[in-house]
Amino acid sequence: MLQDYLSVTQAGILASLNFFGYLSGALFSISLKNIQKKVFYFRLGIILSILTALILGTTHSEILWIVSRVLAGFGSAMILLVGASLVMLKLNLEFKTKAMGIHFSGIGFAIIISELVSQMVLENNSWGEAWLVLAFMAFIFSFYIFHILSFDKEAHKAALQKESNKSIFSPYVILLILAYLTEGVGFVVQGTFLPEIVNSLKGLEGKGNLAWLIVGIAGVPSSILWMRLAHRFNSVDVIIFALSLQVIGILLPTLSTNIYVNLLSAALYGSTFIGLVALFMNLGGQISKHNPVILMGSMTAAYGIGQVVAPLYSVALIAHFGNFDTTLYLTAFIVFLGVVLMLLTKSDTVIK
Template sequence: MLKLFDRNNNVAILIAGIFSIIIGLGVARFAFTGLIPAMLDDYLSIKFVGILASLNFAGYLSGSIFSIFIKDINIKVYLYRFGIILAILTTFVLAYSHDNTLWSISRVLAGFAGAMCLIVGTAIVMQKLTIKSKTKAMGIHFSGIGFSILTTDLIATFVMSLGNTWRDSWSVLAIFAIILSFYSMYILSFDKEVKQKAVKTKFDFSIFTPFVIILIMAYFAEGVGFVVQASFLPDIINNLPGLEGYGSITWTLVGVAGIPSCIIWMFLAHRFGSSNIIIIALLLQAVGILIPVFSTNMYLNLLSGVLYGGTFIGLVALFMNLGGQLSKGNPVVLMGAMTSSYGIGQVIAPLYSVYFIEKYGNYDYSLILTAVIVVGGAVLLLMAKKFEPKDID
C-alpha cells in the first residue's frame, strides 16, 4: 500500500497518469457530452452546444501544438499542474455561471487544460516509468481515456438520479477532480530538478513523403469521425423513436469499450501492420456512425456506442505510433502536422453538424457526411499503401 505513494513506483505512476486523464479529459471534456441531454432541457440550445464543442477542441488543438515544442521536463511538470488546476476551475464555471460568454471562454480553457493533462502528463509518465516495455505500459495508460468517460458518466448520472440538477453534477465532478488531483500531482513530479541536455533538431521536411501526406489527411478524417459522436452521441440516440433515455446507456458503453481498445488495437497493429489495422478501425467506426441513420433498433444503436468507444482511442494511438515510426527520429514537425490536421477536423465537425441539425431537424445528414469523410480517409490510406515504407510495423 505504501508503495502506491512512492513517486518512483511504476504502478503509482500509471495510476496517477490515469487520474490525470480522468481530470483533463473526463471531467473537463467528456462529462459535457453525457450531460448534454439534461442541459438541453433547461439551458443550452443545440447550436450553442456545437459552438462550445468546437471552442473546446480549438483550445485542445492550441494546447496540443504548444506542448509539442516544450522540451524541458521540469517546465512540463509546471504546465501539467497548471492544466489540472485549470480543468477544475473551468468545471466550477459550468456549475455556477449563467453567462454564455463565460461558458465559451471556459470551454476553450478546458480544452487547453485537457491537452496539458493528457499530452504533457503522458510525457511525464513516459519519463518516470522504468518498465522495459513502455509500449505495453502506455497501452494501460491510455485506457484512462475509457475510464474517464465511464467514471464521469456514472458520477453525473448518479448525482441526477438522486433528484439533483445537472449543475450539481458539475459541482460533484469538480470536487471529484480535486480529490484525484492531490495524488496525481504528487506522483507525477520529481524529487529534484531533472537535468537535461539541450537537444537541437532541424526541421527535416523530407519526411513529408506521399505516404506521410496521405496519413495526415486520413488523420484529419479521424478527427472528424471522433468529434461528432464525442459531442452529440447521447442526444443522437435519445432523438431516435423509441430510444428516449437510451443515450446515457450508450455513452456508458463508449467508456466500457474504450478501456481495453488501445491495448487490443496496438497488439493487432504489431501483428498485421499499422496501416492495415487503421483502415479496418476507420471502416468499423464509419459503420457505428451510420447505425443511428438507418436503424432504430435498440441493440444496434447500443452497438454504435461500442464501435465508437472501441475505435477512437485506439485510432489515436495507431496514428501516433505510425507517425513516430515515420518521423526519422525528428517527431516534432510530423507530430505537429498530424495533431493540427486532427484538431482542424475536431473544430470543423461540430459546426457543420449544427448547420445540418438546424436545417433538417435531425442528425442524419451530419452523420452521413461524417461517415463519408471517415471512409474517405480509409480509402486514401488503402490507395497510399503502395508508397508505404517497408521497414515499419
C-alpha cells in the same frame, strides 16, 4: 444539460469553441522541448480542467462559459498530448506500444466514472451540482498525478540535446496527418451528439445516457487491445481496420431505431475513437523517436481542425434537415476518406 438548458446548436458551438482551445494547445505544444516546461504545462492543463468544470457548475454566464470552454480545450491538449509525450519519455519498457495502450485506457475509465457519478447526482440534484462533484473528484485525483510526475536531471539534459527534425515530414507522414484530421471529425460528431442522436430516435427516448455509458465501457479495454494488435501486426493496417469499424458505427443510427443496433453503434464508437488516438499517437511517436511532441503536436493540430469544423457543419445540417442523418452521412464519408489516405501510405510510390 442538452435536454434542460442548451439547444443542439448551442451545444455544437460550445463544442467547437472547446476544440478550438484544443487546437490552440496542440499548436502551442509543438514549441515545448524542455521537459520541465512540459511537466509545468501538463500540470497547468489539469488545473484548467478543474477550474473550468467549477465554472460550469457555479454560473450561467454565457461569456464565462465561452471562455471556460476555450481554456478547457487548451487544458485537454496539455493533458492528452503533452501527457502522452511525457509518458513515452518516461517509459523504459521493451514493449512500449502495449504500455501506451494502458495509458490511453484512462479515457474510457474517465467516461464511465463521470457518467455514473453524474447520473447518481442528477437523481436528486441539478447538472450544476454534477459538475461540482466531478470537479472535486478531479481535484482529489490530481494529487497523485502532481506527486508522481518528475524527471531526473539526466533525462532533462538528454532531452535538451535533441534537436527538432523537420525531415520527418515526409509524404508518408503528411498522409498520416491528414488521415488523423478525418478522425478528428469522426471523434467529435458522435462525441458531441451521440446521446442526443439516440434520444431523437423513435422509441429510444431517454436511452442516450445508456449509450454514452456503453461508449466508456467499450473504451476501457479498446486501446489495450488495439495496441496489442499494433504490436503484433502492421500499425497502418490496424488503423485502417479501426477507421472502417468507426464508419460502420457512425452509419448505424441512420439504418435502424433498434436499441441493440444503436448500442452497438455506441460500442463501435467507444472501441475505436480511444484506440485510434492511441494508435496514431504511438505511430507518430515511433516515427519521430526522440522528439515525439513535434510530430504528435502536428498530428493533434490536424485532429483539432477536424474537431473545430465538425460541430459547425453538424449544427448547420441538423438545423436545415431537422435530424442527424445527413450529418452522420457526411461524417462517415469523411472518415472513409481517412481509410483511403491510410491505404495510400501503403503505396510503394510514397516516400517514407
